Amino acid sequence: MTIKIVLDASVLIDIDTNRVNLVDTFINFVNSKKNYEIIMSQINFDEVANLYHSEMKRRLGKIDNFIVKPLDELEFEKFSSHIQNDLGVFINKADRVVLFQGIKENSNFIATSDTGFFDKINEYRTKKGITTNGQISPITTIGMLNIIFKAGIIDSSVFFDKSLALFKYKEIDSYFSQVVIQDLKGDGNKRNETTKNHIENLQWRFNFYKKPLVDEYKNMKRLGLIQA
Amino acid sequence: MIDPEIEKVVSSLFNNEISFSSALKKLKISDKQLQELIDNYHWIPPLDKIKQISKLENDSIALINEVIQKEEIKTQKSKPKCCEVSIRINPLSPRESDYVIPRNFISPLTPVIESFSVMGNCESILVDTQRNSMHAHARTYDHGFEYWMSGRIAQ
Numbered sequence: 001m002t003i004k005i006v007l008d009a010s011v012l013i014d015i016d017t018n019r020v021n022l023v024d025t026f027i028n029f030v031n032s033k034k035n036y037e038i039i040m041s042q043i044n045f046d047e048v049a050n051l052y053h054s055e056m057k058r059r060l061g062k063i064d065n066f067i068v069k070p071l072d073e074l075e076f077e078k079f080s081s082h083i084q085n086d087l088g089v090f091i092n093k094a095d096r097v098v099l100f101q102g103i104k105e106n107s108n109f110i111a112t113s114d115t116g117f118f119d120k121i122n123e124y125r126t127k128k129g130i131t132t133n134g135q136i137s138p139i140t141t142i143g144m145l146n147i148i149f150k151a152g153i154i155d156s157s158v159f160f161d162k163s164l165a166l167f168k169y170k171e172i173d174s175y176f177s178q179v180v181i182q183d184l185k186g187d188g189n190k191r192n193e194t195t196k197n198h199i200e201n202l203q204w205r206f207n208f209y210k211k212p213l214v215d216e217y218k219n220m221k222r223l224g225l226i227q228a
Numbered sequence: 229m230i231d232p233e234i235e236k237v238v239s240s241l242f243n244n245e246i247s248f249s250s251a252l253k254k255l256k257i258s259d260k261q262l263q264e265l266i267d268n269y270h271w272i273p274p275l276d277k278i279k280q281i282s283k284l285e286n287d288s289i290a291l292i293n294e295v296i297q298k299e300e301i302k303t304q305k306s307k308p309k310c311c312e313v314s315i316r317i318n319p320l321s322p323r324e325s326d327y328v329i330p331r332n333f334i335s336p337l338t339p340v341i342e343s344f345s346v347m348g349n350c351e352s353i354l355v356d357t358q359r360n361s362m363h364a365h366a367r368t369y370d371h372g373f374e375y376w377m378s379g380r381i382a383q
Contacts, residue, residue: 093267116271139288150296204282
């Protein structure tokens with residue numbers, strides 16, 4: 001069985017940041033695991049700026065199971081009209097293209113680091129009554145890292161290290177830059193309440209990163225790879 | 229920079245609080261203009277949704293574990309059941325050395341190495357799960373001897 005993963009540009013941007021630096025790992029994964037197809041729409045691939053990511057894009061362009069597909073404009077227009085008018089699902093164009101590609105390719109997963117888009121994929125699945133696991137199931141960059149780990153490309157120490165690096169250098173940054181600043185307006189009481197909410201939510205986000213690591217640690221202990 | 233009043237209406241649309249036609253009425257703009265706003269809007273889910281999204285992400289991880297594990301087991305079945313296992317020699321007690329098994333070889337179907345002993349420096353170990361055996365190509369550099377050793381695998 002070929003596992004198809006449609007990528008949002010945000011995932012490639014995440015892995016090609018200096019402090020996270022997962023490019024070699026990702027390329028190694030795509031190169032050595034030919035039972036996976038990683039698919040991007042041309043529009044999304046172009047979103048990954050040449051200025052900062054040209055080397056990664058050049059290397060990915062040489063791998064046969066990393067596939068960049070041109071957008072079928074006519075089909076895309078029909079799809080856009082359907083999800084807005086019939087389903088009432090509103091998504092911006094760049095993300096809509098990713099969802100469209102995921103459906104068109106009958107992909108198992110759609111990977112994005114954008115929580116808003118993640119939620120919209122889920123909304124689409126709910127409204128279409130899609131309950132099959134592994135049919136356009138949304139995953140995040142941490143999910144993508146988990147796949148690479150489960151496929152045996154990296155060992156547990158790299159998995160632990162990179163998961164925490166993603167939380168430290170990407171999650172906290174994007175959370176504060178996108179969410180907190182715009183909400184920290186108003187009087188002192190309102191600010192305190194907002195701050196409390198943000199702390200709680202970031203703790204929830206941390207749990208999402210922590211759980212796979214703790215589960216894996218327990219699994220390794222069960223297999224006797226770690227001494228108690 | 230989007231006008232805060234317009235932003236509020238588009239955000240309500242994304243939050244499923246109002247319909248497309250209500251948004252048109254509130255903003256008093258054309259269909260095409262509203263579509264452009266939707267196409268370029270970066271929606272941030274409200275705070276109370278983040279907990280829900282985090283839970284969904286955890287479900288996705290559980291799904292990945294399920295799907296990928298099945299896939300990896302299938303891949304293993306179709307390949308020769310051999311893998312290289314590296315070994316860390318304990319110089320004080322060579323017979324009690326540690327094995328390091330590649331991560332992709334560990335699955336519920338993977339046998340666990342039960343016992344194995346090596347003397348001297350070991351270059352590589354080959355695990356053959358079909359024959360339930362394990363062989364080591366060991367070499368004692370000090371004396372120039374070379375020999376093979378075997379171990380047991382528990383299913």
